[in-house]
Amino acid sequence: MTAERLPTRTEVLPADTWDLASLFPTDAAWEATFAEWEAGIEGYSRFRGRLGEGAEVLSECLKFDTSMDRLSDRLGTYAFLKSSEDVANSTYQGLKARYMGVASKAGELASYIRPELLALPDDVLTGYQQSPVLAEYRLALERLVRYKPHTLSEREERLLAMQAETAQTAHNVFDQLLNADLKFGTLELQPGKTVELSHGSYAACLENPDRNVREKAFHQYYAEYIDHANTFAATLSGSVKQDVYYSRVKYYPSAREAALFPDKVPPAVYDNLIAAVRANLPAVHRYYQLRRRLMNLPDIHFYDTYVPILTDIKIERTWDQAVEVVIESLKPLGSKYIDTLTKGLRGRWCDRYENKGKHSGAFSSGCYDSDPFILMNYRPDVPDHVFTLAHEAGHSMHTHFSKSQPYQYSSYTIFVAEVASTFNEQFLGKYLMDRASSKRERAYFLNREIDELRKTIVRQTMFAEFEKVTHELAEQNEPLTLETLRAEYRKLLDAYFGPDFVIDEQLSLEGLRIPHFYRAFYVYKYATGLSAAIALSERVMNGGKAELDAYLGFLHGGSSKDPLDLLRGAGVDMETPEPVNAALKKFGYLVGELEKAMG
Numbered sequence: 104m105t106a107e108r109l110p111t112r113t114e115v116l117p118a119d120t121w122d123l124a125s126l127f128p129t130d131a132a133w134e135a136t137f138a139e140w141e142a143g144i145e146g147y148s149r150f151r152g153r154l155g156e157g158a159e160v161l162s163e164c165l166k167f168d169t170s171m172d173r174l175s176d177r178l179g180t181y182a183f184l185k186s187s188e189d190v191a192n193s194t195y196q197g198l199k200a201r202y203m204g205v206a207s208k209a210g211e212l213a214s215y216i217r218p219e220l221l222a223l224p225d226d227v228l229t230g231y232q233q234s235p236v237l238a239e240y241r242l243a244l245e246r247l248v249r250y251k252p253h254t255l256s257e258r259e260e261r262l263l264a265m266q267a268e269t270a271q272t273a274h275n276v277f278d279q280l281l282n283a284d285l286k287f288g289t290l291e292l293q294p295g296k297t298v299e300l301s302h303g304s305y306a307a308c309l310e311n312p313d314r315n316v317r318e319k320a321f322h323q324y325y326a327e328y329i330d331h332a333n334t335f336a337a338t339l340s341g342s343v344k345q346d347v348y349y350s351r352v353k354y355y356p357s358a359r360e361a362a363l364f365p366d367k368v369p370p371a372v373y374d375n376l377i378a379a380v381r382a383n384l385p386a387v388h389r390y391y392q393l394r395r396r397l398m399n400l401p402d403i404h405f406y407d408t409y410v411p412i413l414t415d416i417k418i419e420r421t422w423d424q425a426v427e428v429v430i431e432s433l434k435p436l437g438s439k440y441i442d443t444l445t446k447g448l449r450g451r452w453c454d455r456y457e458n459k460g461k462h463s464g465a466f467s468s469g470c471y472d473s474d475p476f477i478l479m480n481y482r483p484d485v486p487d488h489v490f491t492l493a494h495e496a497g498h499s500m501h502t503h504f505s506k507s508q509p510y511q512y513s514s515y516t517i518f519v520a521e522v523a524s525t526f527n528e529q530f531l532g533k534y535l536m537d538r539a540s541s542k543r544e545r546a547y548f549l550n551r552e553i554d555e556l557r558k559t560i561v562r563q564t565m566f567a568e569f570e571k572v573t574h575e576l577a578e579q580n581e582p583l584t585l586e587t588l589r590a591e592y593r594k595l596l597d598a599y600f601g602p603d604f605v606i607d608e609q610l611s612l613e614g615l616r617i618p619h620f621y622r623a624f625y626v627y628k629y630a631t632g633l634s635a636a637i638a639l640s641e642r643v644m645n646g647g648k649a650e651l652d653a654y655l656g657f658l659h660g661g662s663s664k665d666p667l668d669l670l671r672g673a674g675v676d677m678e679t680p681e682p683v684n685a686a687l688k689k690f691g692y693l694v695g696e697l698e699k700a701m702g
Contacts, residue, residue: 109457109458109459110458110459111189111458111459111460112188112189112192112458112459112460112461114458115456115458118451119422119454119455119456120188120451120454120455121184121451121452121453121454121474121476121477121478122450122451122474123181123184123185123473123476125472125473125474126177126180126181126184126470126472126473127177127181130198133178133181133182133198136174136177136178137178137201137202137205139174140171140174140175140178140205141205143170143171143174144171144205144208144209144212144213145212146167146171147167147168147171147209147212147213147215148212149164149167150163150164150167150216151215151219152219154216154219154220154223155219155223155227158230158231158234158236158237159236161220161231161237162236162237162240164216165237165240165243168213168216169510169511171209171213172510173471173472173510175206175209176470176471176472177470177472177473178202179202179206179470180468180469180470180473181198182195182198182199182201182202183199183468184468184476184478185198185199186198186199187454187461187462187478188454188458188460188461188462189458189459189460189461190460190461190462191459191460192460214264217247217250217254218254218257218260220244220247221247221248221250221251221254222257228244228248228251231244232244232245232248239509239511240511242512242663243511243512249364249367252354253353253354253355253361253364254353255352255353263349263352270345270349272341273338273339273341273342273345273621274338274342274621276334276338277335277338277339277342277618277621278618280331280334280335280338281302281616281618282302284331285327285328285331286327287299287300287301287305287323287324287327288300288323290304290308290316290319290320290323291319292308292311292313292316293313293316300320300323300324305320305324306409308320309321309406309408309409309410310409310410310411311410312410312414314400314406314407317406317407317410318404318406320406321404321405321406321607321609322607322609325607325609325610325612326609328609328612328615328616329609329612332585332612332615333585335612335615335616336583336584336585336588336615339573339583339588339614339615339620339621340577340582340583340584340588342620342621342623343358343573343574343577343583343623344577344583346358346361346362346574346577346623347574347577347578349361357574357575357578358574358577358578358623358624359373359570359571359574359623359624362623362624362625363624365516366516366518366665366666366667367665367666367667368518368666368667369678371678372631372667372677372678373567373571373624373627375678375679375680375683376564376567376627376630376631376634376680376683377564377567377568377571378680379680379683379684379687380560380561380564380565380630380683380687381598382684383684383687383688383690383691384561384598384599384601386687386690386691386694387557387561387599387601387690388600388601388602388603388604389691389694390553390557390690390694391403391408391600391601391603391604392603393694393697393698394407394408394412395407397412397701398410398412402605403603403604403605404604404605404607405600405606405607405610408554408557409554411547411550411551412546412550412697412701413543413546413547413550416486416543416544416547417484418486418544418547419483419484420483420486420489421483422455422456422481422483425481425483425488425489425492426448426449426492428489428531428534428535429444429448429489429492429493429496429527429531430444430445430448431534432493432527432530432531432533432534432535433493433496433527433530433531435530435643435644435651436530436643436651436654436655437651437655439655440500440655443500443503444496444499444500447474447475447496447499447503448492448496451474452474452475452476452477452499453476453477453478453479454476454477454478454479455479455481456479456480456481457480457481457482461478461480462478463480464478464480465477465478465479465480465491465492465494465495466478466495466498467495467496467498467499467502467524469499469502469503471506471510471513475498475499475500475502475503476499477492477495477496477499478495479491479492479495486551487551489531490528490531490532490551493527493528493530493531494524494525494527494528495524496527497523497524497525497526497527497528498520498523498524500523500658501515501520501523501524501658504655504658504659505658505659505660505661506661507659507661508659508660508661508662508663512661512662512663513661513662514661514662515660515661515662515669516662516666517625517628518628518631518632518666519632519635519657519666519669519670520632521628521629521632521633521636522632522635522636522639522657522670523636523658524636525559525632525633525636525637526636526639526640526654528555528636529636529637529640529641530640530644532548532551532552533644535548536548536549536552542700542702543700545700546697546700546701549693549696549697549700550697552693553690553693553694553697555633556633556686556687556689556690556693557690559629559630559633560629560630560633560634560683560686560687560690561599562599563626563627563629563630564627564630565595565596565599566617566619566620566626567624567626567627567630568595569591569592569595569614569620570620570623570624570626572591572595573588573591574623576591588614588615589611589612589614590611591614592611592612592613592614593606593611596610596611596613630683631677631682631683633686634677634682634683634685634686635670635675635677635682637682637685637686637689638674638675638681638682638685638686639654639657639673639674639675641685641689642654642674642675650674653672653673653674654673654674656672656673657669657670657672657673660672
């Protein structure tokens with residue numbers, strides 16, 4: 104039997120690829136604009152030292168900065184997308200590298216703007232914010248001025264900037280250890296068939312119907328972490344201490360509040376999330392025991408939680424069928440949404456299938472002056488890829504509608520980004536469950552949604568609580584030793600998985616291998632995003648024109664308001680625990696439905 108051969112990029116049908124003409128019709132057009140931009144960034148020097156001369160000078164500077172940023176976005180998006188088509192293509196890797204080099208120089212040339220502005224007297228800044236000449240930048244200036252209490256002198260800021268590279272040491276060591284130095288060996292899947300164990304194949308092994316394979320993969324994978332546990336503990340400790348150092352230097356009350364500051368999110372949102380999830384953990388524990396019973400297991404371990412309960416369900420959809428299902432599921436969002444999405448998905452927004460060297464996974468990427476493109480590696484025999492398409496379509500439509508804002512307010516924050524994507528998954532999940540061909544197929548989709556809620560809300564909240572605990576320990580000058588980190592993580596495992604779940608001792612090392620912990624206080628956004636998406640999707644499903652208009656208004660909002668205000672306008676208040684409670688109430692309902700469906 105010959106293995107399936109991936110086509111090269113040149114062998115892919117043009118109709119199955121994205122059309123990047125809305126960015127640049129040819130590489131030559133990119134080169135011409137790149138030359139214009141590279142020469143243009145020298146214009147930043149015209150405004151250095153002059154931002155206190157008056158509103159007119161500042162307005163001219165900000166308009167120039169906007170024009171350079173807009174050109175940079177177009178150039179960078181094209182270079183990134185072309186390099187994603189085949190990561191081995193040296194031409195486009197070179198294009199990307201050249202772009203990054205000039206972008207770095209542009210950032211350096213423009214770096215004076217913020218500190219020079221914030222060094223101006225308060226009455227001058229107030230006057231600028233009230234000036235009609237600067238009306239289109241008023242919100243941007245208000246946001247900038249918020250940072251004044253956390254901005255140091257020019258000399259101090261320069262010293263901090265000089266530390267930027269060394270500040271990444273803990274993360275860089277972790278990254279090299281995780282991705283280059285760890286060797287997991289090979290694993291026998293069945294007699295005569297072995298696989299090299301890696302981060303990717305480990306995840307696949309956890310979905311293997313054979314429990315022996317899952318168990319062997321788990322123990323073999325974690326054996327390597329046991330051998331390097333002290334080094335991993337040292338890198339995580341170093342990263343946490345770095346976060347604490349920067350928050351103190353910048354006069355934030357804590358590392359967590361420093362991380363929440365840019366989105367104007369109060370710590371209560373974070374605390375409410377943890378409290379709500381903990382209050383609803385009995386439903387999660389109940390699900391684990393239901394999973395154990397349905398899988399006929401004598402006990403349940405971590406390596407039993409990722410494999411689908413029903414492994415015999417086979418669902419295949421061609422690309423065109425997947426597009427049709429996504430469009431049909433989202434029809435309640437109205438003709439403006441659907442007509443635009445249909446044209447994009449049936450047209451050339453999407454790079455559809457895998458080819459040799461293509462970027463793995465899926466993403467949505469576009470800019471103010473282009474279509475919102477989608478990269479997929481679609482396989483008709485992977486049901487989850489239909490959900491991936493709906494997810495990325497949500498991002499793309501969010502990007503499309505946000506362009507109704509002026510350029511400087513068109514980019515939405517990560518805090519709201521996952522709302523539009525997971526909102527679409529909620530509609531698709533309901534559509535497929537309502538049209539399931541059998542009770543077992545419906546149970547398959549119920550199981551899938553339960554696990555998505557568990558992984559995105561419950562698991563990410565456990566991670567968020569670990570970040571909170573470790574940073575608080577560091578702020579209290581407690582040493583973050585291997586024993587301390589393992590003990591704190593073990594407490595969370597016991598609480599989140601429940602008394603009837605078998606916690607293998609190795610699992611207490613899981614907290615040392617999560618890359619997101621090196622970008623602290625980020626993971627909570629996954630949980631809040633899905634909670635908000637569930638609340639908004641049910642509001643739109645059960646509401647009328649007003650509810651739909653409020654949601655579409657959110658998609659058009661970009662960053663014209665702060666994230667919490669954008670969500671409030673759509674109909675969900677993340678400063679209260681209600682959205683998370685409602686999402687976990689849905690979790691409990693779905694567990695009950697799965698129990699009934701499986702009889």
